[in-house]
Amino acid sequence: MSALRDAFLSAVVALGLFGPMVGLVADNAERGLTLRVRPIPVAVVVGLVFFGRLAALSLRSRRRSAAVASNRALAEIVTRAGKYVAPLLLVLAVALPFSGSRYYVDLGTLVLTYIMLGWGLNIVVGLAGLLDLGYVAFYAVGAYSYAILAQTFGLGFWTCLPLAGILAALWGILLGFPVLRLRGDYLAIVTLAFGEIIRIVITNWVSLTNGPNGISGIPRPTLFGLTFSMDGGPGTVSGFFGIEPQTIQRVIFLYYVILGLALITNWVTLRLRRMPQGRAWEALREDEVACRSLGINVTTTKLTAFAMGAMFGGFAGAFFATRQAFISPESFTFIESATVLAIVVLGGLGSQLGVALAAIIMVGGLELLRQLLSWMADQMGSPLFAGIASALPLYRMLIFGVALVLMMVLRPRGLVSGRTPTASLGKPKEISAELVAQGRG
């Protein structure tokens, strides 16, 4: 009986939500817009919610006790499979350019950029437990550092890359100082403001950054001094190796550059985690007061976390600038920070593999979903589906949102939620997420 009532309530909520969204259509008529009412799709959606909820409730009551065990078993499987997932992903990543498809290499480059950003932010949020909503600021600092240094002093990508990282790290420390005493929500607000400040300064400091028009003509990276220009002359890759100049050579080169940068980020993070600095970050996340009582300088620990995270953000930013050859403040809005933070949270705070998986799903998956939907729309040639087919690609974000909500319901602490100890006397055991603190800032 209570299940019936619950399902009825869900149906009412669905009616309220989907009634206006699905039931009302604005048509372009001769004399302006006209409103058309579609009761049948609404009835279908509400019916689906009603019976779906009923089915879910009866299923749950039957398997309530089994659910906990199966959840744990699932975690076990994920942990064990994790050993093979990471090498498999690496092999796939290295092999991707051999597909020869420019589309997939470009998509791979985008995904890897977000993986790198996620790994960088993971140091701050996942390890040190400092919630940072303005991570895009360091990405912007890196991108603009490279663009301005290259345009003003004519420096190349490989010279500017470390400089961009160092400049971003300095800004990370600069942000670190005012927020040292802040925790949790307060920290989040200040970092959010910091991200906006950087963007607004870039927009308005026209003499340096060219304002909203952005900087164009940013030089591409070189391979040991060889450029990827199309003329095939002596100073170019194609001229040196005696091959036909093609755009895809540069695209593939860029792909391997970001793959290398991301792997360096991962290597440094994994190594630091096993060293006193990384342990201090995690200890800080677990209990700041206890850290102080053990003689750990909380100030420097926080600042190094901000600096390291910012540095990798800066590297990624410099790469972004050289890949796009054009940057403008529009690329560094809050939604970027939110996406990267969502990748870290969805992946599981502190988990390198989880962040990589989450970036693949969030960035690659969204793009593939778009492809899938437009392919499906093409297949629905028959007039029966005519209305749905054209609208199908528009449901992309809705489907994606539902998928994200489902993921967080099923795995509330992220895809890979356990914590691997950094030292052990015997065989290391995975630590369950319930015991691991999420950091209060």
Place this chain on the structure above:
Amino acid sequence: MLAVSGLTMRFGGLKAVDDLSFEARQNEITAVIGPNGAGKTTVFNCITGFYRPSGGIIELTHDNGRRFTLNHMSGHRIAATAKVARTFQNIRLFAGMTVLENLLVAQHNTLMAATGFGIMGLLGIGGYRAAEAAAVDRARYWLDAIALTARADDPAGALPYGAQRRLEIARAMCIDPVMLCLDEPAAGLNPRETEELNRMLLRIRDGGCSLLLIEHDMGVVMRISDHIVVLDHGRMISDGTPAEVRSDPGVIAAYLGEGEEDEVTA
């Protein structure tokens, strides 16, 4: 070795500690006792740098004659250079880290120096491996001492309460302190565990570390303390050996709640 003189701590209009002076001697167990709200934990927080005292001087002298004015030092430097370790009334372990990791975090400063502040360790040069092995050995020594070696790879948060208390003491000892401040170490322990704690504290004292102890369990206090300081309403009302304190009428009055006249005169 630890000399507190004229220590005063005000929170707004409230004087939690009022002109307190006492001394804790080398290689002794000094207990600070008193009714609830007497200001014991406040005194601890002042000594270990978690509060900055409103007035007074806290001075610590090491064996080699080095002196530290604790009331001018920040919390982490009191632990790192003056070598004063502490535990907390409500246990503060790193719950999501293993027992071993808890003990390694405590050796942060030693290890950090060995990694060349992260840079050399990252590149794999320098003596970090040797330092890490030494740190694990020290951790192993304390794991044996608190009988937790078998659980070294379990998360600290999964340990039973008594074991968490022992681990917190071991973790504090891993910073190699000259003085260990314990805030109610026997709270919540059963009689057998209390007995083990007593033995452990005496062993720590005999190992050359002085102890400062807040405790409500008079069984612990009277049996192991060399020297007792009694506080009430932020003031010292008695100071002496366990036998002296036990027979002090002022102490008995404070504990039995015969405080009416006291408050009027105060």
